[in-house]
Amino acid sequence: MSLKGKAAAIGIGELKPVKEPGDLTALGLMARVAAEAIADAGLEKKDIDGFLVGVPFSDPGMIYPASAAEVLGLNVRMLNQVDIGGASPAGMIWRAAAAIDAGMCSAVLCIVADLNKVGDQRPPVISVQREFEAPYGNIGANCGYAMIAHRHMHEYGTTARQMAKVAVDQRTSALKNPLATFNDKALTIDDVLNSRMIVDPLHLYEIVSPVSGGAAIIVASPEVAKRAKNPPIWLLGAGEYANHSTITYAPSITESPIKPAAEAAFKMAGLQPKDMDLACPYDCYTITVIVTLEDAGFCKKGDGGPFVMEHDLTYAGDFPCNTHGGQLSFGQPGLAGGMSHVTEAIRQLMGRGGERQVKGAALGYVNGNGGIMSEQSSLVLERRS
Amino acid sequence: MSEYYKPLPKPSPTSRPFWEAARRHELTLQRCGACRAFIYYPRDRCPKCFSDNLAWERVSGRGKVYSFTVVRRASSRAFSDAPYVLAIVELAEGPRMTSNIIAAPEDVRVEMPVEVCFDDVTPDHTLVKFKPA
Numbered sequence: 380m381s382l383k384g385k386a387a388a389i390g391i392g393e394l395k396p397v398k399e400p401g402d403l404t405a406l407g408l409m410a411r412v413a414a415e416a417i418a419d420a421g422l423e424k425k426d427i428d429g430f431l432v433g434v435p436f437s438d439p440g441m442i443y444p445a446s447a448a449e450v451l452g453l454n455v456r457m458l459n460q461v462d463i464g465g466a467s468p469a470g471m472i473w474r475a476a477a478a479i480d481a482g483m484c485s486a487v488l489c490i491v492a493d494l495n496k497v498g499d500q501r502p503p504v505i506s507v508q509r510e511f512e513a514p515y516g517n518i519g520a521n522c523g524y525a526m527i528a529h530r531h532m533h534e535y536g537t538t539a540r541q542m543a544k545v546a547v548d549q550r551t552s553a554l555k556n557p558l559a560t561f562n563d564k565a566l567t568i569d570d571v572l573n574s575r576m577i578v579d580p581l582h583l584y585e586i587v588s589p590v591s592g593g594a595a596i597i598v599a600s601p602e603v604a605k606r607a608k609n610p611p612i613w614l615l616g617a618g619e620y621a622n623h624s625t626i627t628y629a630p631s632i633t634e635s636p637i638k639p640a641a642e643a644a645f646k647m648a649g650l651q652p653k654d655m656d657l658a659c660p661y662d663c664y665t666i667t668v669i670v671t672l673e674d675a676g677f678c679k680k681g682d683g684g685p686f687v688m689e690h691d692l693t694y695a696g697d698f699p700c701n702t703h704g705g706q707l708s709f710g711q712p713g714l715a716g717g718m719s720h721v722t723e724a725i726r727q728l729m730g731r732g733g734e735r736q737v738k739g740a741a742l743g744y745v746n747g748n749g750g751i752m753s754e755q756s757s758l759v760l761e762r763r764s
Numbered sequence: 765m766s767e768y769y770k771p772l773p774k775p776s777p778t779s780r781p782f783w784e785a786a787r788r789h790e791l792t793l794q795r796c797g798a799c800r801a802f803i804y805y806p807r808d809r810c811p812k813c814f815s816d817n818l819a820w821e822r823v824s825g826r827g828k829v830y831s832f833t834v835v836r837r838a839s840s841r842a843f844s845d846a847p848y849v850l851a852i853v854e855l856a857e858g859p860r861m862t863s864n865i866i867a868a869p870e871d872v873r874v875e876m877p878v879e880v881c882f883d884d885v886t887p888d889h890t891l892v893k894f895k896p897a
Contacts, residue, residue, distance in 0.1 A: 509773075513771035514891055516850055519840070521839060522839075525833035578833045
């Protein structure tokens with residue numbers, strides 16, 4: 380059994396994130412990006428017969444998919460929420476393909492949108508985290524990634540300058556992305572290291588900025604893909620893995636579950652990391668990119684720091700990585716943050732990268748990462764010539 | 765005494781012995797009778813071998829800092845008294861625990877030896893913390 384070539388992404392919709400939510404609502408943003416993605420695919424709303432949605436932090440609720448589908452006026456043969464944090468968008472792509480391959484539906488709307496504000500009903504944290512983490516101040520994601528970074532520095536000699544380089548190169552690409560939140564000023568390594576220390580060893584410019592926004596992707600069967608406006612971007616491989624939620628209880632905090640997820644994705648695709656024309660690894664923090672490049676097999680374990688120094692990670696470089704600027708420059712619209720990596724890979728493979736187009740890009744790797752290096756969902760995508 | 769405004773552990777039937785021991789200033793862990801692994805945080809079955817043959821044992825309270833961070837700006841208003849040192853402590857018996865290191869932030873290092881100390885944050889709640897050994 381394999382999902383290789385069983386479905387393709389044929390349309391995307393994505394908003395430029397905004398810092399202040401103003402009068403926006405998460406459901407309103409979903410309607411906007413859904414309309415944009417359906418039109419981009421060359422379909423009509425009635426063609427959508429599958430629906431995967433992420434529950435926004437700003438307006439959570441139970442039995443969410445049917446409610447959101449009702450708001451959008453969808454009639455669907457398959458619906459579900461995907462609740463694997465920042466890995467949800469990547470996880471939606473293969474789940475959509477699996478449902479299509481199983482004959483349940485033929486065109487799946489995958490959607491996430493969120494506001495930079497906490498709703499009336501803050502999503503509850505599971506009891507064990509309230510009991511064993513919160514009392515010590517292990518709240519939010521910053522602390523866990525900071526502890527990963529410290530241990531990585533200890534084990535492998537990774538340096539602050541190496542981590543900062545990730546933010547610098549991604550910003551260079553963001554300058555060519557009109558949708559990015561931070562696209563008006565280049566960064567230097569010293570700018571990053573001179574920004575405020577938030578959680579040692581991570582500085583402000585190494586940490587994602589919360590914004591409001593959303594994105595949608597249409598995943599379609601080969602039959603539907605034939606009549607799409609855009610070149611279909613085929614799912615060649617997918618892999619997923621989780622072995623912890625709180626980083627304290629991970630088998631290792633520097634070797635992540637990205638390894639088995641990426642191995643499965645590359646195996647299904649019959650390809651290797653070196654075959655990729657671009658990589659879009661989830662980047663909530665600079666260290667996340669370094670660990671992902673190691674564990675996905677783009678370099679040896681522990682060599683992520685030297686690797687990002689030795690390679691030009693910009694759209695014009697020898698290792699194009701997060702050419703939309705990454706979340707670090709694009710912004711992180713809550714759960715929708717991880718969608719920007721998927722939309723960017725699709726956009727580049729479709730040849731719609733504009734000024735930041737990676738020349739001749741035909742194969743792309745995407746990794747979605749949830750929680751504190753917890754849920755991992757890797758994809759290999761292809762544009763066929 | 766000022767009111768304690770940080771989150772407090774709410775023991776479950778599974779974890780109550782852990783917090784009761786902490787109030788006595790004892791560090792106890794569950795140990796699996798089948799695979800002999802020590803377990804943290806408390807479970808209903810051993811997360812390694814899935815046995816339900818678990819018993820509580822008092823442990824040494826010694827360990828080392830597996831990793832740490834100095835939180836200078838906290839995500840929660842309850843911790844507006846930052847900076848504080850948040851750490852993953854690897855206990856001598858094996859399991860890792862999230863805790864705080866009671867030390868000046870600049871003195872904390874990865875792999876530094878630490879020993880348990882108990883912080884009676886309210887008359888009913890004692891948190892398990894660590895200090896340099």
